[in-house]
Amino acid sequence: MSPEGNNPFRKNPLETHEEDRERMQLAISLSSSSPEQKTYKVGCVITDKNGKVLMSGFTGEMEGFHAEEIVIKKLKLAGLEEVARGGSIYSTIEPCHPRRSGKTSCTDHILSLGVSRVIYVLDEPKKIFKIAGPGEKFIDCQGAKTLRERGLEVVHMSELEEEVREINQHILKSKG
Numbered sequence: 001m002s003p004e005g006n007n008p009f010r011k012n013p014l015e016t017h018e019e020d021r022e023r024m025q026l027a028i029s030l031s032s033s034s035p036e037q038k039t040y041k042v043g044c045v046i047t048d049k050n051g052k053v054l055m056s057g058f059t060g061e062m063e064g065f066h067a068e069e070i071v072i073k074k075l076k077l078a079g080l081e082e083v084a085r086g087g088s089i090y091s092t093i094e095p096c097h098p099r100r101s102g103k104t105s106c107t108d109h110i111l112s113l114g115v116s117r118v119i120y121v122l123d124e125p126k127k128i129f130k131i132a133g134p135g136e137k138f139i140d141c142q143g144a145k146t147l148r149e150r151g152l153e154v155v156h157m158s159e160l161e162e163e164v165r166e167i168n169q170h171i172l173k174s175k176g
């Protein structure tokens with residue numbers, strides 16, 4: 001496959017950001033259509049290295065799977081796995097790692113997929129938020145950190161946080 005050096009996405013950082021925003025807005029609007037009430041409503045979009053949207057999805061589309069997993073599954077089913085190499089994944093919430101249930105984390109799924117960039121909005125909430133439901137515990141999410149350590153470009157698009165919080169009001173409860 002071609003080297004990452006010629007990625008047109010990288011030529012103009014400002015333009016890159018605009019395109020990232022556009023795709024993240026798509027992920028956010030998808031997350032708002034999630035039927036989930038017990039977990040985060042997450043939207044996810046995968047693009048090829050030129051920014052073309054290959055697949056998208058949201059929590060609740062397939063029961064028991066995280067949004068990133070769902071979109072990666074759909075991508076594989078569509079035979080687009082190879083095209084996604086060197087591309088980007090957009091998720092409205094930081095990819096999990098480790099995962100509370102002990103299953104393979106979305107961070108590990110993303111690493112196996114071979115995309116070069118990960119863009120997310122909301123840090124997986126930690127100590128200041130309560131997760132609804134009995135027996136749930138906080139996990140110090142190492143998703144973004146792990147992806148960076150493995151050499152991926154990770155963009156924290158924090159300016160869209162309010163929108164993502166709004167959609168996840170059912171689960172984000174301030175302790176105060």
Ligand SMILES: [Zn+2]
Nearest residue numbers: 066095096106
């Ligand atoms: Zn996950």
